[in-house]
Amino acid sequence: MWMKTFKDLLLKSFPNLTESEINDFLPKKEILNSLKIVTHDEVVVQVYTVQKRPVIFDVRGRIFPTIFFLWKFPDIVYAFTTHRQVMNFIASGADLMLPGVVTPPIQPGISKYGNVSENDTVCVNLSSNKAAIAVGVASQSSSSMALANSRGKCVIIHHFYGDNLCTLEGMPVLPIPNLGPPPNGYNLRILMKIFLNLIAQEDVTLVEKRMKVKKMYQKIYSLKT
Structure with missing residues (x-):
């Protein structure tokens, strides 16, 4: 894929990004690679890498950011916050459940689960650090979550810190950067x-x-x- 086409794809997939931000992230001489991987469920995933690090991945025609891309641009998708202890369950293949979600203090007229629709692309971060540790889709809308009384599923996880995407092409797992606590979570x-x-x-x-x-x-x- 030509670099300009890839940049256009990023701008289309993540409207919050600006062209200048993309250009700074992907200089003209940057090398872009594309490769296919097959999941345990035999789903073919197209992965796009820069300097051997995955930036985005395509699942059945839908573009998802990787945690590495979100470390650079943490605000391009809605983030649900959880405790560090829950990270171990996610790393074992579990989805994020509503009881594990850290919600901000109650404010009149503001949903504690944000404003997402079912199947929206979202990420997961920690109460102590807004750097993403997982990426997935909302299993239900924010309004449905609010009515669920902290029961059921919140995020269906597609990619998490330490998975095979993180070690693609034999690359070592990078330490999670400290981006400070999430603004909408408890600290x-x-x-x-x-x-x-x-x-x-x-x-x-x-x-x-x-x-x-x-x-x-x-x-x-x-x-x-």
Whole structure:
């Protein structure tokens, strides 16, 4: 595939990207390669690599970004956030379930599961780092997730950190870059702010405060570990 055609494909697949960003990412002399792989389910996947690192992959005519591409452009698809412990399950081949999703503090009129439609391309990151650790599709819409009462599936995973795409052409697995905490997920600063606001509330009984503080402490401790 010619480089210009590939750049046009990126712009079409990810409208949030600008032409200048693509040009900076793919200089004229950059070498683009294409290869086919076959999954365990015998699905043929077309993979496009730059410097032997996969950038995007094509599954039945649909383009997905790799985690490496998302490390460079972390905001081109919606990200669901999870805890580091859940990463081990994803690396074992599991999908992301709703109980494992870290949601931001409740705000009036804003869905805690974003604004995605069923089958939208999404990624998964960690509560401590917005660098993507998996890519897939939303198993249901945000509104359906909100009605599911934290039950069921959130993301059907197609690609995750450490899988065969990450070691394509014999390349070593790169360490996950630290891009800072996700802006729409829980982090320690947000949790501490909620904690202090809770302590200051006068219309909550002491028993209720103790219970909520206990839950908040457990949340903060889980993020530290």
